[in-house]
Structures are given as structure tokens and as C-alpha cells.
Amino acid sequence: MRHDPALTAATLLALTGGPANITSVTHCMTRLRLGVADPATVDGAGLRALPAVLGVVEDGATWQLVLGPGIVDQVTAEFEEAVRRGRRAGPEAPESGTGTAAGAGTVAGTGATDSTPDPTPADSAPPRIPTPTATELAVRGERLRLGRRERNATPFKTALRRVAAVFVPLIPALIGCGILAGINGLLVNAGWLPGLTPALAAIASGFMALIAVFVGYNAAKEFGGTPVLGGAVAAVVVYPGVAKVAAFGVQLAPGQGGVLGALAAALLATRVEKWCRGRLPGALDVLLTPTVTVLVSGLVTLYGLMYAAGAVASAIGTSANWLLSTTGAFAGLILGGLFLPLVMLGLHQTLIPIHTTLIEQQGYTVLLPLLAMAGAGQVGGALAVYVRLRHDTGLRTTIRSALPAGLLGVGEPLIYGVSLPLGRPFVTACVGGAAGGAFVGFFAMLGDKVGATAIGPSGWALFPLLTGNRGPGTAIAVYGGGLLTGYAVGFAATYLFGFARRPDVAKAA
Structure with missing residues (x-):
């Protein structure tokens, strides 16, 4: 589904309190980052209900709206222009219903419908443990976000951001x-x-x-x-x-x-x-x-x-x-396994000074390919959820729409729409990322270092930036092997351990 950047920007501005409430506007590859004067005036539920918003990270007066690559640049430009127009025109009453219709009948940030009918009649289906619907997952995600906001509003984490x-x-x-x-x-x-x-x-x-x-x-x-x-x-x-x-x-x-x-x-x-x-x-x-x-x-x-x-x-x-040459497999396992929580909290950007320092010194950063394995585990885990929950059409629709971005290293849609609300699949996705990181780190111990000449993309989008001490050919081969390992282990771990009990899936009528 294509979104009109101007309409999306106007809706976002209305839901964030209008031009007078916006103190700063920046963006990265996937997120529109807003500073607001009064966080209480921001309609968080309305933001999450917009199909164009793939996820929301709150931190007091800073709001990060995950829009995805490409669209975030267009929406940011329209948003800044809307703020300028609003300030020149002075305070105006927002149009009634702004942002409401855009999210009506959809699950927060997923585009899935609220009701997910089971194609099999209840009286003909074998007994099974009910699995969460897309609507229930959205509610769980909202609770998790609110809890994280309270736990992470510390001076240290604010300084990192x-x-x-x-x-x-x-x-x-x-x-x-x-x-x-x-x-x-x-x-x-x-x-x-x-x-x-x-x-x-x-x-x-x-x-x-x-x-x-x-x-x-x-x-x-x-x-x-x-x-x-x-x-x-x-x-x-x-x-x-x-x-x-x-x-x-x-x-x-x-x-x-x-x-x-x-x-x-x-x-x-x-x-x-x-x-x-x-x-x-x-x-x-x-x-x-x-x-x-x-x-x-x-x-x-x-x-x-x-x-x-x-x-x-x-x-x-x-x-x-030293870390990669002596403990490469273990270091890769830790870094690949813990990176998804950093992305979830919006703290992954705090590693940019380290990446930049390594690029200045060595011409490439050896950490980024390891961290990129977290996205591979997330993709494998999402595929396992897609296979296991065949009856949940709403969730499967969410996965289909978010998977291309996940393959290109944009993990927020899968995090907020699938794995994090489900709980266990988030942990098993981290296991897949740890396995991919251990794979790349193991080859670093053998002397085949993989690095990226720039920072930003990951997943398949990182291939054009790969290099290493043995040349780009070896780097591409090792990195590709790490991705396949992350996909496979993330899928297997989620399929086997991502659910409290395997649901009995009824045959389609």
C-alpha cells in the first residue's frame, strides 16, 4: 500500500500536538525523530494506529516514528514544510477526525484488520490452544512500550540518545x-x-x-x-x-x-x-x-x-x-544476540561513534557485519511464526508486508508487529542473531575479517559495502554464510521453542 507523504505528514503533525509543540525534526534511515515541548499532547495511540507508522519509540520529549526507508525522507520533508506553514499561519484548530480515519479498522502500525476470521468452523476443528490475534498482539505491544518508557527514562540513556x-x-x-x-x-x-x-x-x-x-x-x-x-x-x-x-x-x-x-x-x-x-x-x-x-x-x-x-x-x-582474533565466535554470539534489544530501545545509533572511529582507522568497521546478524535471526523467526500460525491471517499479512524490509536490514516492523508482542519469538530471534554472529566471528578467528566501509544499512543492503583483510570476495562469502545461519537458526529456534505449546492447526475447509 502506498502512502501519500503530504497526507501522512499532516496527520502526524496533528497527532503530535501541532507546529507549536514541535521543537526539533530529524530523521535517520527508517525513523522520523521528533522533539516535542509537551509530551502529554501527543496522541500515541493515534500514531500507532496509522498504517504508515511501523513502530513508535517514546522517550519523554523525544518520539521516534518508524516509517521505513525511502518514505521517511519524503515524510520528513513534508513534515518540516507543514511545521513552517503552521507557524507562519499561527495556531489553528485541527480538522476534526484528522488521523482517525487513517487508522480506522487497522491494527497499530501493521495494516491488518481488527477481526481475523478462522476459515474452519469451530465444531469441525480439533481442540487447540488459542493463539493471539493481531489485535491482541497490538494491545500487548502497547503495554510493552509503556513499560519500556518508564524503565528507560534515565539520565544516562537520555544522554546516549x-x-x-x-x-x-x-x-x-x-x-x-x-x-x-x-x-x-x-x-x-x-x-x-x-x-x-x-x-x-x-x-x-x-x-x-x-x-x-x-x-x-x-x-x-x-x-x-x-x-x-x-x-x-x-x-x-x-x-x-x-x-x-x-x-x-x-x-x-x-x-x-x-x-x-x-x-x-x-x-x-x-x-x-x-x-x-x-x-x-x-x-x-x-x-x-x-x-x-x-x-x-x-x-x-x-x-x-x-x-x-x-x-x-x-x-x-x-x-x-583483539576481540575478534582471540574470541571471535564468542564475541559474535554476544553482539549478534544482544543487538535486537538495542534496536528495540532505539539505542543502536549510539554505536555510530565506534563504527566511525574504526572506519577512520582501518577503512572499515568489523562490528557492523556481526551486529547485522540480529536482523537475520529476526527474519528467520518471522518466517517460523508465519508457518506455525497458518490460521492467523492478520498476523501473516503483517509478516508478508514487513518481511522485505527485514531482508534489507530494517527490523523495526517485524519487532513491533510480530516478535516483541508475541514474546518468545523475540527471544528465539535473538538466538538466531547470536548464531549468525558466532559464524562470522569464527571466521575472524581464522583470519578472515569482514568489515563494512560505511554504516547504515544491513541485511542484503550491506553487500555493496563489504570488504575485509582478504578482499571483498571472501567478505561477501563469510557474510552471506552468516545470514543463512541466522535465518536457519532463527527459524528452527522459533518453530521449536517460540510457543508455549504447539497449536493444533485446523485444516482449511
Whole structure:
């Protein structure tokens, strides 16, 4: 079913309290992320009832609406335009019934009908344990979401989400440049188009060379500072002239500390700026605040943060290599098994700084292919549910609509529409992800490392970004084997252990 982005955006705006209630609008590959002034005015039930909304993650004043790849870009653009129009026009009463008809007769975020008739008459069917209908699953999912919201509203997790918000807007550029870097590598290895490869290398590497500036800009914006000041201080990290500066008796290198140093520099700049603005009179504020902010933060960055962040970044790379070379199978099992809960909570984006650091150091991140196995377990588990619950047409419709996105690594539709409300299939899907991660990690122990040149996609969509120490061919083979392992184990674990008792499925009339 195709959705009108303009109509979807208008409905979402009405259900989130209107233009006056929206404080921020961003998006990643699949989610529209909204900051709201008053969470109480957001109609959570109405949002979940929209067929276009595949899932909702609440965290106080931040709402994440899972819309899926492609559509999220269109809806975000329409949503931002609707907010601008609404603010120019002033407060208006929302149209009656806005968003209600869109979700009438459907299960929250699934598109399935509320009633699921059993094609077999009750008197001719053998006794069986009743299984949840799509409507009952939606109710369970709502309860789970409310419980998670209460348990996860901690300062630490809120801080992690804010750090993630710094990096999420960078994902499209990371994906585009990563794919170009992969294509360029293939051309160089094959000896093709030697006149074009230098240009491709420049295009693919330009963003990564200046990513610190973008991180600093976004960090200052997210944490309440002036974005351009955050970018200015973070630019110190990648400026070639830092090679003439020595800190702790060690000569600095341009880019030392990478995105971690840029993030720390921008956070410091925000704190200094806020301190200055609270103490300087208006006449001096416009001159002294930016000067003091850049000077103090820049000096601390040069003589402290770059050195410290560089040490942390080196430790991350060394630890990742050691972990995979010595305990690869076990590490893959843990990472692949625990990633789905992070996606469920919306915390998976907090790993972006680690991925980016590894890409800066080694040219690829070895963690992303391991984590991507969680999606394979989810797909296998959903297929098992589809086979086992043949009588539940509503749930099977949900699985059919969400499965293509799941194969491309977008797991939220299957999480919120199928496995999480059912309970046990969520756990068995994690088992499948753990098995796939162990498969990829085992080959890392043998010396065949698999990495991704960029972050963002997973599942089948990750194949164009794969590389490794043995070349892209070996990386693709190992990663493909991991996906098949995740599918198979996720299916088997869910089919055998995903239900309290195997339901007796009546033969179709």
C-alpha cells in the first residue's frame, strides 16, 4: 500500500500536538525523530494506529516514528514544510477526525484488520490452544512500550540518545561515500578506468576527511550551543597545522582523536559559550563570547582532548581486533544476540561513534557485519511464526508486508508487529542473531575479517559495502554464510521453542 507523504505528514503533525509543540525534526534511515515541548499532547495511540507508522519509540520529549526507508525522507520533508506553514499561519484548530480515519479498522502500525476470521468452523476443528490475534498482539505491544518508557527514562540513556542524535544526520553521507569507496577499490584492484579512480577517491574521502567538523556542528546544535562555533572548534582536530603542536611531549597529528575528539571539543565549546553568555553584558557578548569560546575550547582541544581522544580511539581499534582474533565466535554470539534489544530501545545509533572511529582507522568497521546478524535471526523467526500460525491471517499479512524490509536490514516492523508482542519469538530471534554472529566471528578467528566501509544499512543492503583483510570476495562469502545461519537458526529456534505449546492447526475447509 502506498502512502501519500503530504497526507501522512499532516496527520502526524496533528497527532503530535501541532507546529507549536514541535521543537526539533530529524530523521535517520527508517525513523522520523521528533522533539516535542509537551509530551502529554501527543496522541500515541493515534500514531500507532496509522498504517504508515511501523513502530513508535517514546522517550519523554523525544518520539521516534518508524516509517521505513525511502518514505521517511519524503515524510520528513513534508513534515518540516507543514511545521513552517503552521507557524507562519499561527495556531489553528485541527480538522476534526484528522488521523482517525487513517487508522480506522487497522491494527497499530501493521495494516491488518481488527477481526481475523478462522476459515474452519469451530465444531469441525480439533481442540487447540488459542493463539493471539493481531489485535491482541497490538494491545500487548502497547503495554510493552509503556513499560519500556518508564524503565528507560534515565539520565544516562537520555544522554546516549542525544549523542546518537549527533551522528544520525551523517548516515546518508557515510553510506554514499562508503559505496563510492567500495566501487573505487574494485576499480583499482581490477586496473580499470585509471583516469577516473583518483576522482572517485577524492569524492569518497572528502567527507571522511572533514567529518569532525560536521560532528562538532551537530553536537553544538544538539546540546544547546551555537552550531558554527562547535564546528569551528572541532575543525582544529583535522587542521593540518596541528602537526606543529606538541602535547605531553608528543607531536600531534591532523585528525588525531577523530570524531571522539571532535565531539568532546564541541561539548566543551557549548559549556564555555553558555558560561560566557550568562555573565557578559549584551554589548560585549557579541564580541567576547565567540572569541573566548573558540580560544579556550581550542587550546584545551590541542593540549588535552586530542591526545586523550586519540588514546581512546586507538584502544577501540586495538580492542576490536583483539576481540575478534582471540574470541571471535564468542564475541559474535554476544553482539549478534544482544543487538535486537538495542534496536528495540532505539539505542543502536549510539554505536555510530565506534563504527566511525574504526572506519577512520582501518577503512572499515568489523562490528557492523556481526551486529547485522540480529536482523537475520529476526527474519528467520518471522518466517517460523508465519508457518506455525497458518490460521492467523492478520498476523501473516503483517509478516508478508514487513518481511522485505527485514531482508534489507530494517527490523523495526517485524519487532513491533510480530516478535516483541508475541514474546518468545523475540527471544528465539535473538538466538538466531547470536548464531549468525558466532559464524562470522569464527571466521575472524581464522583470519578472515569482514568489515563494512560505511554504516547504515544491513541485511542484503550491506553487500555493496563489504570488504575485509582478504578482499571483498571472501567478505561477501563469510557474510552471506552468516545470514543463512541466522535465518536457519532463527527459524528452527522459533518453530521449536517460540510457543508455549504447539497449536493444533485446523485444516482449511
